[in-house]
Structures are given as C-alpha cells and as structure tokens.
Amino acid sequence: MTISSEASDPVSEWLATLDDETFRELVDEARTRIPALHDWLDSQRAARAEDPTELRGIVDDVLTPHRRFYDYWQANEYASECDDVVELLADRARSASPGILPIIERAITLTTRAILKSDDSSGTQGDLVRTLLDAHATAATTSQPTLSQAEQTRLVKWIVKYRYDGKQDFFDPDIVAYAPALSTKSIEQYRQAIAGIDLGEYGSYPLTRLAVLDSDQDAIVAANGGEPGNAMVAARIVSDLQEAGLHEAAVAYARIGVSMDGRGWDQKLVTFLVDDAFARVDAEGAVALRHDWFARFPSSTSFASLRETATRAGCWGAERSAAEARLKERDAAGFVSYLLQDGRIDDAWEYAVDERTPRLDVSGWLNLCERWAVTHPSDTLPIYRDIVTDTLTVTDKRNYRSAAKVLTTMKSTAASAGPAAVAEFDQFLAETVDRNRRRPTCLDSFARAGLISKR
Numbered sequence: 001m002t003i004s005s006e007a008s009d010p011v012s013e014w015l016a017t018l019d020d021e022t023f024r025e026l027v028d029e030a031r032t033r034i035p036a037l038h039d040w041l042d043s044q045r046a047a048r049a050e051d052p053t054e055l056r057g058i059v060d061d062v063l064t065p066h067r068r069f070y071d072y073w074q075a076n077e078y079a080s081e082c083d084d085v086v087e088l089l090a091d092r093a094r095s096a097s098p099g100i101l102p103i104i105e106r107a108i109t110l111t112t113r114a115i116l117k118s119d120d121s122s123g124t125q126g127d128l129v130r131t132l133l134d135a136h137a138t139a140a141t142t143s144q145p146t147l148s149q150a151e152q153t154r155l156v157k158w159i160v161k162y163r164y165d166g167k168q169d170f171f172d173p174d175i176v177a178y179a180p181a182l183s184t185k186s187i188e189q190y191r192q193a194i195a196g197i198d199l200g201e202y203g204s205y206p207l208t209r210l211a212v213l214d215s216d217q218d219a220i221v222a223a224n225g226g227e228p229g230n231a232m233v234a235a236r237i238v239s240d241l242q243e244a245g246l247h248e249a250a251v252a253y254a255r256i257g258v259s260m261d262g263r264g265w266d267q268k269l270v271t272f273l274v275d276d277a278f279a280r281v282d283a284e285g286a287v288a289l290r291h292d293w294f295a296r297f298p299s300s301t302s303f304a305s306l307r308e309t310a311t312r313a314g315c316w317g318a319e320r321s322a323a324e325a326r327l328k329e330r331d332a333a334g335f336v337s338y339l340l341q342d343g344r345i346d347d348a349w350e351y352a353v354d355e356r357t358p359r360l361d362v363s364g365w366l367n368l369c370e371r372w373a374v375t376h377p378s379d380t381l382p383i384y385r386d387i388v389t390d391t392l393t394v395t396d397k398r399n400y401r402s403a404a405k406v407l408t409t410m411k412s413t414a415a416s417a418g419p420a421a422v423a424e425f426d427q428f429l430a431e432t433v434d435r436n437r438r439r440p441t442c443l444d445s446f447a448r449a450g451l452i453s454k455r
Contacts, residue, residue, distance in 0.1 A: 027041075040084065042058065044088075052092070052096075052097060052099040052100040052103055053099065053103070055088075055089070055092070055100075055103045056103055056106065058085060059085060059089075059103060059106050059107045059110065060106070060110075062081060062082060062084075062085045063082055063085060063107055063110040063111055063114075064110050065078065065110065065113055065114035065117065067117070068117065069117050069118070069119075070114065070117065070118035070119065071119050072119045072121060072122065074118075075114075075115075075118040075119050075120050075122065075124065075125055076122055076124050078114055078118070078125065079124035079125045079127070079128055080124070082111065082128055083128075085107070086107065086111075086128050086131050086132060086135075087131075089103070089104050089107055089132065089135050090131055090132070090134070090135040090138075092135075092139075093135040093136070093138040093139035093142065094138060094142060095142060095144075096138070096139035096140075096142050096143045096144070097143060097144060097145075098143050098145070098147055098148075098151050100139050100143075101136065101139055101140060101143070101151075101155065104132055104135055104136045104139055105136065105158055105162075107132050108129060108132045108133060108136065108162065109162075111125065111128045111129050111132060112129055112162075112167075112168055112170075112171065115129060115170070116167070116168060126170070129170075129171055130171070133171060133173055133174075134177070136173070137173070137174065137177035137178050137181075140155060140178050140181035140182075141177075141178070141180045141181045143181065146181070147181055147182075149183060149185065149186070152181070152182055152183060152185075152186040153186065153189060155178070155181075155182075155186075156182070156186050156189045156190045156193070157193075159173045159175070159178065159190065160190065160193045160194070160197075163206075164197050172205045172206070174209055175187070175190055175206065175209050175210060175213060176209050176212055176213050176243075179213055187213070190210075191210060194206045194207070194210070204223050204224070204225075207219070207222075207223040208220065208223040208224065208240060210223075211223050211240070211244070212240050212243050212244045213244075214244075215244040215245055215246060216244075217241065217244075217246055217249050220237060220240045220241055220244060220246075221237055223240075224236050224237050224240065228253065228256060228257065228260065229260075230260055231257045231258070231260045231261040231262075231266075231269065234253050234254070234256050234257025234260060234269065235257055235266070235268055235269055237250075237253045237257075238250045238253045238254045238257060238269060238272060241253060242272075247276075250272075251272075251273065251276050254269045254270075254272050254273050254276075255273065257269040258270050258273065258289075258293070261297075263297075264293070264296060264297025264299065264302065267293065267301070267302065267305060270289055270290070270293045270305075271305070273289050274286045274289050274290060274309055277289065278312070283312070283313035283314070283315075284313070286309055286312075286313060287306075287309055287310050287313050287315060287319070289309075290302075290305055290306040290309040290310065291306060291319065293305070293306075294306045294323065294326065295326070298326050298327060298329075298330035298331060299327075299330070299331050299334060300327065300331055300333070300334025300335075300337055300338060301334075303323060303326075303327045303331075303334065303338065304338075306319065306323055307319075307320075307323070324338075328351070332351075332352075332357055332358040332359075332360060332364075333360050333361055333364040335351065336348045336351060336352050336360060336364055336367075336368055337364065337367070339351070340367065340368065340371055345371050345372060348368055348371075348372075349368065349372050349376075349379075352364075352365075352368055362387055362390075362391070365383055365387060366387070366406070366409075369383050369384065369413075370409075373413045373416065377413045377414070377416040377417040377421070378417040378418075378421055380413055381410060381413060381414060381417065381421060381424065381425070384406055384407075384409065384410040384413065385410070385428055387406050388403050388406050388407055388410070388428075388432060389432075391403045391406070392432070392435075392436060392442070395439065397441050397445070400439070400441055400442040400444075400445040400446075401445050403432075403442075403445070404445045404446050404448070404449040404451060405449070407429065407432070407446070407449065407451055408449050408450070408451065410425060411425055411429075411451070429451060429452075433446065433452060
C-alpha cells in the first residue's frame, strides 16, 4: 500500500511501509478503541454506498436534537458534531440520485428543529441549515436520472410546506435555485401554491424570486415595494434585475440609486455603474462616476476608489492634485494614511503636526509614529506621552492594556533616540505609575508588559 503525505512525519513514513492486510488490521483495532473514528468510518461507508438510504440512519443518529434547549455553548457543540454529516450530504448532492432528496430533507428538518430551541447567536446552526438547503437544490439539479414529474411535484410540496407550515420563518428555499430541475408545470404548481398563501407585509421573497425567474422587470420592481424611495431599495432592485438578465434596466435603476444616496457608506451601486462603463469601453465615464461620488462623499474610501479607477483609465495624473486637496480638507486621518501608503512619510508628519490640522485619532497617530520613529524617534515621544495620558483618563482594564502596549513601544523608541530620551521615558513611566498607584489592575497590566516589577 502507498500513502503519500506532503508533510513527512514518522507516522506517515511508517504507515507507508504497511501492506494492505496489516493496515486493515490496524484500522479495525483503532475503530474499536476510538468511537469517534468508528462513527466517521461508518459515515464514509454510507456516503459511498449506492443506496442513499444508508445515510438515513447516520442523519437520524447525529442530527436529531436531544435537549429541550441548547444554550450558546451547547448550540455550538451541536453544530460542530453535525458538521461532518452536513458536509458529507453536501458532497453527495453534487452527483446525486433522486433518492438523496428525502435524506437531505430529513437533515434540514432535524437541524431546523434544533435551531428553534437554541441560542444560535453565533450563527453556526444557521450555517448548517443554509448549507443543507443549498445541497438540497444542488441535488435536485444534478440528479441522475432527472426527477420525474411525480418527484418534482413532491419536491414542490416539500419546499412550500417547509417554509409555510407555520413551524419556522427563518429560512426560505429559493425557487430560482431549483428551477433547472423543474418543469414548467412544476414551477406553475409552486406559483399557485404561493398565490394561495397570505405572505403578509414582509413576505415578498417568493414573489421576488418568481419575478427574477420570469425575467419580469415590472414584477421585480413591484415585489420590492414599487419604485425605490431610497438607495437601499434601489440596490435590491438592481441586484434582482441583473440576476434576471435585465442589465440595461439594472443600469437605469443603479443611476437612480446613486442619485438618491445621502450617506455614501456603500459604493456598491456606483461600482456597478463603473464596471458597466468599462465594459462599454467608456473609461472617461467610469472616472466621471468616481469623481462625482468623491465630490459628494469625500473620504479615504471614495478617494481610493477614484484613484484605482483613474489609474486604470490612465488619467490619475490629471485627477491627483485636486483629489488630494479635497481629501486633505475633509478627512485628515484618511489623508495621512494615504500619504503613508504612498511612501510620503515626511509630508504625512508635516501635515499631522500642523496646528491647523484636525487631531488624528489614536490609531492614526500610532501608525504615523511607527513610520516616523524609524528616522526621527525623539519626535514621536511627546505623541506617545499624550496618548498614554489620555488613555488612562478613563478607568477601564482595556485602557490599561492599551496604555501598557503604547508604553512598551515608547520605551523601545526612547532607546533608539538615545540616553537623554531613555531618562525622560523612565521619569514619565515613574510619574505614570505614581498617578495610577490606586489602580492595581493598571499596575498589573504594566507588570505583565515588563514595564515594572511585579508587586
């Protein structure tokens, strides 16, 4: 027998010397000694069996919830125990037969039952269910032989029942994902079933997905609540139109969304339009979009996007001066960060210490001082001193740890600056320790950082 391993180790080398019979005996002994190994091997056996019902027993054994309620840690433990089986089903779904669908449905039912009585604030159980739903749709579309009409009808009934039987409203099976496996008759069955359900004010998801499946622009807009009143709704419409293959309509609504945006937090729509402009070989239009967005919402993020787009279009040189001036005026921290990334450390320091410049935040100063201290360590010491003093104004153990970290950096910087700077640091440290002598937690943080002796 031959066993390969990228990382050579004594065990791998030893295993490679065993013949097949000896290896089987070793595995047999191991599975009797290690229950978890036996379970894993059994799952692999079932996964490779021609009959998918072999998996049903493993699904029931592993995924069935046994507690009235799973607290946070128990919920995570349950999810961890289920991971292997869920991944096994997902893998089997990629090359499926019709018989695997009821098995995955059973797994979805059990994991959903578990999450309904769990603290799933970590999201791990929810991830299991979403993985299984994806696997279910994948199994339907990859099934060989393809699903008969009767099997499709059963599948549609399960999809509708899972979402609308009143037991859960967290997870929505996506009819678009199942569509390649369904006939026109089956999709119509789903449409009629949805039409007969009171979806409520916020239950438009299946209508939206049907509209996408139909590539119906008017239905997509209607399912999203009508013409957009804000950029967020416009973004949802754009996403649905694009998925439906209605690109020109998506572009039109993206322009509407960009004009409506009043915050500038999300560049998704303008990026969509920029990509469209480049696809149409309109580099000038792409730069104009970024330029207008940056003019409306000047920030380091929009500046970086303008720079990237203008560079791609070959015109950053023409945009650079005005863009830098705008960023400098509106986002001091962003301007300093940009100068540092551009290697203009002298300019960054000169701008930051100018009394007319808005004060940087702590992270901005620390980043700048780290770079400036390489050649001018003594200049950074007053900055570090102010940061430590300000940080310790508020009593909090997190502040103590932060101050200790800055003091450690300050100590090494002072050593680079020379004996006089070291003496000044020692004096400042002594004064800081004295001011915080009634804060034992603070002094403990200093001691753990090696700044002072343990008390």
